[in-house]
Amino acid sequence: MRRVVTGLGPDGRSQIVSDGPAPQSVVLERLGGATFETLWQVTTPPESASAGGEPAIPLFRFPPGLAGFFRSVIPPDSLVDRSDMNAIYEEMRRKLPDLIPLVDPGRGPGMHKHATIDFVVVVSGRVRLVLEDGEADLEAGDTVVQRGTWHAWRNPWDEPCVIAGAILAAVG
Numbered sequence: 001m002r003r004v005v006t007g008l009g010p011d012g013r014s015q016i017v018s019d020g021p022a023p024q025s026v027v028l029e030r031l032g033g034a035t036f037e038t039l040w041q042v043t044t045p046p047e048s049a050s051a052g053g054e055p056a057i058p059l060f061r062f063p064p065g066l067a068g069f070f071r072s073v074i075p076p077d078s079l080v081d082r083s084d085m086n087a088i089y090e091e092m093r094r095k096l097p098d099l100i101p102l103v104d105p106g107r108g109p110g111m112h113k114h115a116t117i118d119f120v121v122v123v124s125g126r127v128r129l130v131l132e133d134g135e136a137d138l139e140a141g142d143t144v145v146q147r148g149t150w151h152a153w154r155n156p157w158d159e160p161c162v163i164a165g166a167i168l169a170a171v172g
Helices: 085-095
Strands: 002-008 014-021 024-028 034-043 066-074 116-124 126-131 134-139 143-147 151-154 161-169
Touching (some): 024 085, 066 151
Antiparallel strands (some): 034 066, 066 161, 116 143
């Protein structure tokens, strides 16, 4: 994925200050190639429109007063081999250790929650948002305001789904 960041040059004129891949990216092979990328982080409220920068805090760590811009690829469920959940959790522990405390397998596959408000848009494909009491099938252009509740993302269709959004960590 390409990320373009704008800013001001020494002469005060707008310019591209960075053009390249996501600075923080993790792929979980055991979850069918699920991909998580943090594209930008900033404290809230930002002190200016030019605030923030490269992600300094690992994926899935949400200290109060932090906001982040992210992208995730959710592969089709058919690519996920759930026969060895221990291997899946071991890969998650190695690559995304801050995700493990947020997950509750007793609530269902992939169920997790964090103290954030997430503004999510489905960029391509389709995905199912699973909650404790209900679910919604979403497609490209649909949006979700996820308000710190237990949820999981499932993809029972054939094509991968790409979601992107902003995460705002709650203060209390």
